[in-house]
Amino acid sequence: MRLWSLDPAQLDRAALVSGWREGLLAQAVLLGRTKGYTRHPQLERFRELDEPATGVITWLAGLADEADRRGYRFDRTRLAGVADETLRMTVTDGQLALEYQHLLAKCDQRAPEWAARLRTEPARPHPVFEVVEGPVASWERAVLP
Template sequence: MRMWSVTPAALDAKALVACWRESLLAQAVLLGKTKGYVHHPQLTRFRETPDPVVSIATFLSYVADEADRRGYHFNRERIVQMPDPSISIDVSDAQLAYEWQLLLIKESQRDTKAYRSMTAMPVGCNPLFRVVQGAIAPWEHVLDLDALDELSVLGSFPRH
C-alpha cells in the first residue's frame, strides 16, 4: 500500500490507478470494514488527524481530481465522506524527497521517456500535505535507494 505524498500529477497512469485503489482500501481499513492492513504504517499519518476518514476522503478527492484532468473516470461515489480542502497533514521535506526518489526508480523501469521528463520536474506534494522541514517519517520502511537503483539498471527491480 502506497499513498504517495508527491503530487498526483507526477504519477504515471499505473501509479495513479494503484494510488486510487490502495487509498480506497485505506478508507475501508479506517472505517473498520476490513480485517487486513489494520496496522499498515501508511495509515499512521491519517490516524493521527482529528478525523482520519475525512482526511483519507480529502486525499482521494485530490487523486480523483488528477484523474479527471487526464480524462480518466474514477468513481467519486466510492469516497464515503465529503472532502475538506481546508485540512492539511504535515509531510517532511525528507519524506517527500524519499518518495520522489522511490517514484523515479519505479518510473525508470516502466517508462524511460516519462522518467526523463520527471527528472526535470520540481518535486510537489499532494495538496492534502503541507511540507515542513524534518526527517523521513518514522512509519516509513526505508529502502536502500542506491541498491534499488542498481537493481533497476539490471532490470531486476520488482515491478508492482
C-alpha cells in the first residue's frame, strides 16, 4: 500500500490509479470493513486524526480531482463520506523527499518521459498536507537503492 504524500499532479498514471485503489482499501480498513491490512504502517498518520476515515476520504478526493483533470473517471460514489476541505495534516520534508525519489525510481522503469518531466520540478505535497522540517516518517518502510 502506498498512500503518497506527493501532489497527485506529480504521480504518473500507474501511481495515481494504484493510489486510488489502495486508498479505497485504506478507507475500508479504517471503517472496519475488512480484516486485512489493519496494521499497515501507512495508516498510522490517518489513525492519529480525530476522524481517520475522513482523513483518507479527503486524501482520496485529492486524487479524484487530479483524475478529473486528466480525463480519467474515478468513481467518487465509492467514497464513504465527504472530504473535509479544511483538514490539514503534516508531512516532513524528509518524508516528501524520500517519496519523490521513490516515485522517480519507479517512473524511470515504467514511464521515463514522466520521470524526465518530474525531475524539472521540486517535490510538492498533496493538498491535504503541509510540509514541516523533519526526517523520514517512522512508519515508512520504503528503502531506496
